[in-house]
Amino acid sequence: MAEAADISEWESVADAWEANRQRVFDFFRTASDWLVEAIGPQPGQVVLDVAAGPGETGFLVAEAVGPEGRVISSDLAPTMVAAARRGADERGLANVECRVMDAQALDLEDDSVDAAISRLGLMLVPDPAAAIGELRRVVRSGGTVAYTVIGAPDQNGWMALLMGALMQNGHQPPTGNPFQLGGPFGLSSPDKNADLLRGAGFVDIEIEQIPGAMTVVDVDDYWDTQSALAGPVKATVERLTAHERTTVRATLVEMITPFEIEGGFALPSQLVAVRAS
């Protein structure tokens, strides 16, 4: 049995994800489009979105599978699932089913979906091998699984800068080492993903890197956005004293300066994008 996931940190940021749903979707829109293209959804198909958050990427798929098809938008945090429900309703997408589910123990029958996607979710589960095994179990033979996870920290300033400034000043996120499995960089190695997929019985594995950038207007915009949206970062920032906050911010200012552009900062991102069948 996989270790139970602690979802309290994600519950604590779910309202902020809903409030910022368009901005977050746009930050990684390239990844969403890549995922949709990777599975090539057809009218009438059933597609699972794992760790879907407020649901935007799955909504793209819902439009493609049409009223005869269905998207199962799943997440372990009930508040995220409620946000996805509201998002689907606002868009009039009656073919989206929103369900609370742990990626490591999907409450779905074997061979019950045609394809599965996950944008920026699988690196966060404590046992990604269990999650990938579950995808293998529920996706029909010949179906496609596509997901994106965060790549190497030196290519992902949007995630690494505030976390790095905190860690440099001795404030470790409560989830522990960010490079371990279950941490944001736990699946940043393409080889690790290939091993996990092969171990679960997937074939035809393709892995790419998707470059991008998160644009923020100033240091405070970055600080506020990251600490509102990233569960472990929020928990760490909230525990800082006023003095510690000033020290971490000073470190952050030094780290962020190389990424200055006209009107703000462009913080690089590079996602590892995986397709397998």
Ligand SMILES: C[S@@+](CC[C@H](N)C(=O)[O-])C[C@H]1O[C@@H](n2cnc3c(N)ncnc32)[C@H](O)[C@@H]1O
């Ligand atoms: C970084 S967010 C990504 C949300 C969405 N896929 C997106 O790209 O906007 C990660 C999501 O993973 C969810 N999550 C974390 N652990 C999970 C688990 N074990 N099973 C399912 N979802 C999980 C969180 O609740 C959160 O919504």
